[in-house]
Amino acid sequence: MPNKEETVKIREKAIEEVSKEIEKVEEFLKKGATELYVEVITPDIENSANNNLFTDLGITIDYANDIHYSELYEKLFNQLESLNLNRIKLDNSMQFLKNSRDPILYFMKEEDEYIFYRKSYLQEIVEKDGYAFEPSKEDKMYTISASLPTLERDEYGKVLIKKD
Secondary structure: OOOHHHHHHHHHHHHHHHHHHHHHHHHHHHHHHHHHHHHHHHHHHHHHHHHOOOOOEEEEEEOEOOOOOHHHHHHHHHHHHHHOOOOOOOOOHHHHHOOOOOOEEEEEEEOOEEEEEEHHHHHHHHHHOOOEEEEOOOOOEEEEEEOOOEEEEOOOOOEEEEOO
C-alpha cells in the first residue's frame, strides 16, 4: 500500500501523461481547423471573390455545436487512434476534452467523413488571414467576411468600381 508521498508521485506521473495526450489531441484539432480552412473555406472564398462582384465577401459555414452523442464520439476516437492514447479513452474523454467556451465542433465533408476542430483554432486561422469571424444570424453557422472592392451600378445603370 503506497503512502501519501508515493501516491502524490503516482498522481503527478498520471497528470503528466494525460497532459501529453491532451496536447496531442489539441494538435489534432488544430490540424482539423487547418484542413477545414484549406479544403473547404478557401475554395469558397476564392469562388465568392471571383463570382460575387457586387457584394463584399461573406461566407457561412455550418457547424454542429458539441459532439453530444456517442456515435460522433466514436468517429472522433477512430480518427484519434493513430495518436496512441493510453489515458484518454472514449468513456472518460468528456472529463478531459469538454470545454463549454471552446467546444469541439465538426464539419461533415461527405457522408460519414468528418473534420473535427475547435472554434478558437479556426477563428485564429481566419483572423490571421485578415477576415472577420462571427456567429451568423442563422443558427449554428459562422460568417467569414471582409470588405472588398466591388462593382456597383450608378443611377443610369453604368457599372462602376467601388473601393472603400
